[in-house]
Amino acid sequence: MDFKVQGLECGHCVAAIEKAVAKFDPTAVVEVEIESGTVRVSGLITETQARQAIQDAGYQAELIGAAVKAERCCGCCA
Numbered sequence: 164m165d166f167k168v169q170g171l172e173c174g175h176c177v178a179a180i181e182k183a184v185a186k187f188d189p190t191a192v193v194e195v196e197i198e199s200g201t202v203r204v205s206g207l208i209t210e211t212q213a214r215q216a217i218q219d220a221g222y223q224a225e226l227i228g229a230a231v232k233a234e235r236c237c238g239c240c241a
C-alpha cells in the first residue's frame with residue numbers, strides 16, 4: 164500500500180518511519196521516496212497499523228489508493 168506522507172525531508176525521517184513500522188511488523192518492507200513524499204509499505208502489516216506507525220513517527224499519512232478512488236468516482240455515490 165502507498166501513503167502520501169507530509170513533512171518527509173531527510174534520511175532521519177525515513178529511518179523514523181522504518182523503525183515505527185517495524186514495531187508492528189518487523190518483516191515489512193518500507194520504501195520511501197522523499198521527493199514525492201510517498202511511502203510504500205509491503206508486508207503483513209494492515210493499512211490501519213501502517214498509518215498508525217507513520218503517525219507515531221510524527222507524520223501525517225494518507226492512503227494514496229483511497230484518494231485516487233474518490234477522485235475518480237463519477238459522483239453518483241457522493
Ligand SMILES: [Cu+2]
Nearest residue numbers: 172173175176
Ligand atoms: Cu528528516
